[in-house]
Amino acid sequence: EKVVLRVGHFSNVTHAQGVIGHGLSRQGKGWFEARLGPNVEVQWFVYNAGPSATEAIFAGSLDLTYVGPNPAINAHLKSRGEEIRIVAGACSGGAALVVPPDGRIKTDADFRGKKLATPQFGNTQDVAARAWLQSKGFRVRMTGGDVLVVPTANADQLPLFTQGSLDAVWTVEPWVSRLVLEANGKVYLEENSLWNQTQGKYVTTHLVSRVRFLNQHPELVKQWIAAQVELTTWIKQHPDEAKKLFNDEIKVETTKALPAPTLNRAWEHLTLTDDPIRASLVKSANDAHRIGFLKSEPDLSKIYRLDLLNAVLREKGMPEVP
Amino acid sequence: MTTLAEELNPVSPEKLVVDAVSKTFRARRSAVPALDNVSLTVQEGEFVCLVGPSGCGKSTLLNIIAGLEKPDSGQVLADGKAVTNPGRERMMMFQESALFPWLDVINNVMFGLKLKPNLNHQERREVAEYYLHLVGLDKFLEANVHELSGGMKQRVALARALAPNPRVLLMDEPFAALDALTREQLYSDIQRIWQERRKTIIFVTHNVREAACLGDRVVVFSPHPGRIREQFSIPLPRPRDINSVEVAQYSGEIVKALKQYLPATPETVTANS
Amino acid sequence: MTTLAEELNPVSPEKLVVDAVSKTFRARRSAVPALDNVSLTVQEGEFVCLVGPSGCGKSTLLNIIAGLEKPDSGQVLADGKAVTNPGRERMMMFQESALFPWLDVINNVMFGLKLKPNLNHQERREVAEYYLHLVGLDKFLEANVHELSGGMKQRVALARALAPNPRVLLMDEPFAALDALTREQLYSDIQRIWQERRKTIIFVTHNVREAACLGDRVVVFSPHPGRIREQFSIPLPRPRDINSVEVAQYSGEIVKALKQYLPATPETVTANS
Amino acid sequence: MKRRLIAALFFLMLLGIWELLCRAKIWSPVMMPEPLAVGEYLWESLRDGTLGQATLVTLRRLLIGYLAGVAIGLPLGLLTARFKTVEDTLGVIALGLQTLPSVCWVPLALLWFGQTEMAMLFVVVMGSVWSVVIATDNGVRTVPPIYARAARTMGSRGLHTWLKVILPAALPFIVSGMKQGWAFAWRSLMAAEIFVTILTGFGLGHLLHYGRELHAMDQIIGIMLVIIAIGLLADKILFSPWEKYLHRRWGTD
Amino acid sequence: MKRRLIAALFFLMLLGIWELLCRAKIWSPVMMPEPLAVGEYLWESLRDGTLGQATLVTLRRLLIGYLAGVAIGLPLGLLTARFKTVEDTLGVIALGLQTLPSVCWVPLALLWFGQTEMAMLFVVVMGSVWSVVIATDNGVRTVPPIYARAARTMGSRGLHTWLKVILPAALPFIVSGMKQGWAFAWRSLMAAEIFVTILTGFGLGHLLHYGRELHAMDQIIGIMLVIIAIGLLADKILFSPWEKYLHRRWGTD
Ligand SMILES: Nc1ncnc2c1ncn2[C@@H]1O[C@H](COP(=O)(O)OP(=O)(O)OP(=O)(O)O)[C@@H](O)[C@H]1O
Ligand SMILES: Nc1ncnc2c1ncn2[C@@H]1O[C@H](COP(=O)(O)OP(=O)(O)OP(=O)(O)O)[C@@H](O)[C@H]1O
């Protein structure tokens, strides 16, 4: 009997493994399918935001998904640790704070009274932006404060930024590249400069699994992780082929491919990695708590289940993750 | 199975007995004594009119006879059996026509027939057509209720009440809302139909002249609480004309009797309105 | 400035002349000749009744006199001046009361007064109260329209028509929708008010007995097209009782005349409904 | 005839001015498409099937959800009218939820059902059901009691009275409640479709949304025209016949 | 008294069962919050001002947009009722746009006005104006002509007749149209707020949306309760007095 494996991802460079995997399935050359065997049917679903994906996990209509750290934390804590587990990393880096070229923001102090856009309320960049603003001495509330943080969908950010309605945008690739290349934005701050304790690395995308599915099919999840590790390696070795595969699939999913310069710049600012970079997640969670997104001290003791990943890495002779 | 012929035929003798019926309406604070120890016997085929001022319990008594309400004490016997529920043997007609606006004329008349077993659709329709012919509305079988005049509506209501062939017809001021001319036509219609179909009729009215014109017997009520005070026999030949001198004489007598019992509110009952 | 005293006083003599008025209603396909060469002279203070079957153009003539409609040919003179527009000197009363449901009784009566210059609010209110007293409704100044009975509504409408002190009152079957009892009270009211306030009244009705009871003169119309056929003088003393033998005699005469002109449809005009 | 002509002329002139303003670049194409572009878009998307399929998806959601809403709302309304206890409990809830824009259920529906068809149906049901409940309740309460009494004397009892007397007598109210429910359901479905991706099918709302994302003004205006057309047709097909029937029977209007 | 008691008991029981189901983990906290958590959320957000401010933002948008809608709709409705040419042109447009869910204007509004207050106002105006136009038109047409004739014989002319006779006579229709316009405006504003970030202020819809983003069920349910309360209050404050006045005057109901 066939097992159906339902997998989610976004149409986004930070989800490159998912996008490329989906594209290969679509072309009938399934990377994952080949490694999971004939008894597994992979169904791909495309989401445009973390909460929708975690909702689908809650509703039991999704088994594995690529998702950013804060939606994962949120979902884990709101379900009291009972619904999801992080089983692997996928991507690191790529976030930056971009300001308009007109010089309205030169120093940190210039942010007072300005509008800073983030992609989504409570998502990774939103938390990072608020935490950074607080560290600079600004008072930031959920819906107000010294700097107005306005969660704005990525697609809206670009025109608003171009019109000058936004004074700064904290977002992630490929949008950083688009802001820089299409709207002459200036990178005010690369987020990796804030991550000294992890050598500039911080998690952008995870692979997350539904707990019940994980308990029923641990072997299947392990096979998926193994396939992903191989895919990550392949992508790193064949960047040009990977970019083409990626862009073809993006065109199918969104009707528009990314312009080559944007894709190239974005690709450079990201690191695909299977390491979930645990230390950075803990800090993100603590930031979220400090800002007020999480009411209680986050308890992440159960969020990881990395034994499968480490087993895969061991088998392949690669270094295990903490 | 009843045949169509039987259905349209006169029925076996029968009578109504109202036996020491009392009824008080209790609201949160107040109690209105509507009927106090009312007894009345109606012969098979008799036409009895109840007159009395507003609020003397005429409608209440009619509802109790119909089985729509229960008396506090006493009982109503129809054919010797106690009345506890409404039934097809005793049909009621109301002041407003109570026709169903979502049905056309013929379906209104057929409503009660459809609840009668042992008749097929064709027979029901024939019965309905017969009664609509009886009230002179052959041409309006498919008309909508709102297209009828007030008098035509009450004619349809009469046909609807007659159609299930009840033994008793209870009529609660059926002509009160009509104009004088229409009313006069209906007086002769109802007399004709009563003679043709031999129904027992209890007819409630405010209008003493109407009562004298229609009834074999006129029963006079007084209010607070509702009591029967006097009864008049009207031995005039039929059909009677409401404008005739004899009817006027009887009605004069009845008005005189009525006025005895209600010195304070003479305008509630008029000899001729 | 008019003073309150002047406002309530009788006015100078005046008369109405309808001079060879014709009117045809043209629809897309058809043309209905409503009035054909109608001439009529009304003296100051006269009470003229127009009777005739439905559709003979009575309402049309009244509307033309009021200035609400224009004749095709001919003209109407009021005080020798041609009538082209409605005006306060000629008030109209309709079969339905046409009272404004969004205003209470006194404000309905004050509606026309508010359009009269030279009166302050206090004076307007006094005038309105005076006329509401005249029609016997002192107690209902603040009542809503829907709380009134049909007869009370027409009384308010009468007060509203009288309040701006018009010289001519045009009444289009004002009592047709009322019951007989209420109507009889209004007959005596209107006669009393007519005598007190000396208006010129043109009164349209179906009811010949009503016309004979109220009018100094009764004008008989025939339809298709509307024409004046005969005129009757009613020289009876006032107040007249509609049930009196004299009125009945005159009305009998008029009905006879009417029947001449409409052999086909006798039911449209009744001597006493 | 003459009136029609004037109206037709007016609309033609409107189109002309619009086209002119676009041609003269007074209206930028990102703010307003040319009328011809709208026509072209509609034609294209009709031909390649996008439009037809999206319309089908949307209408299926709407119809199923709406019928479910009516099927649930009618008996509930009868219950609230019949039993005081139901009136005091369910009736109160219905009154409250009736004022809640049903689009507010979207976040909950997504959490409960995920981005599935069920979520959409739930929102549509929530949009229609309360209007139907309240209208039915209201309609039944306004039925003159004399109808039921007349029916009782003719031998009608219990369920027969409800089905053959109370329900038809309340019909004018029920139909107008159903119409309101339809309007609310249609509005909330559009809202949900415009803003939420449903994995099981793209409806008209999604096309509208993508029109915005792509700054394709021709698509936005084109889809809005389609939505208007559907609204007008729904009225003509679903409610006009009922209303005409009721008007004729009851003699209202 | 007894009825109230039963109803109160029912609602308490409902809360009790809800709490129990949550405690017993039969309902997962990501699907349904505990009732106490909802209370806590409401209390907290009241205290820190989030709730108050969001309510103010939403209500300001709604009121300004709605009043503008009525102010535009009323005269337009009078015009369509008065002039055949306006009826054949503007009237037709109004009928079409009335069936268009006003949330469909959101994409256009965002493109035209950006994510600003104006976009929200535009959507709210579009939600309310057509209902008012159509109800006014309809109301004016149903005014019995005898009112205007009676007024004319009393010396009323032109504008005076319109203001003092036609308008008040049409009031029952206009008020019910205004009520419908309010319902549509309220619904479309909520839809727009839930799904679109407006740079100039966070409304209740945004809080609802963020509740979903954070999987904060307590916030979702809490805000829904607030929205219901506002809906009920608006009805009580804005429309009930009018309707009562009309019923008393006209003697309807
Ligand atoms: N359902 C009721 N609840 C309370 N009181 C009632 C009810 N029905 C009737 N009454 C009261 O009982 C008394 C008798 O009422 P009933 O309707 O029988 O009088 P009626 O003689 O028919 O009067 P009318 O001639 O006005 O119809 C009245 O005082 C009335 O107020
Ligand atoms: N506005 C109109 N358009 C077309 N025809 C009209 C109009 N008003 C009246 N008519 C026609 O003109 C004729 C006279 O109408 P009018 O209302 O004056 O009669 P009437 O004597 O007042 O009748 P009734 O006693 O029924 O009120 C009728 O045939 C009527 O159909």
Ligand SMILES: [Mg+2]
């Ligand atoms: Mg009675």
Ligand SMILES: [Mg+2]
């Ligand atoms: Mg007339």
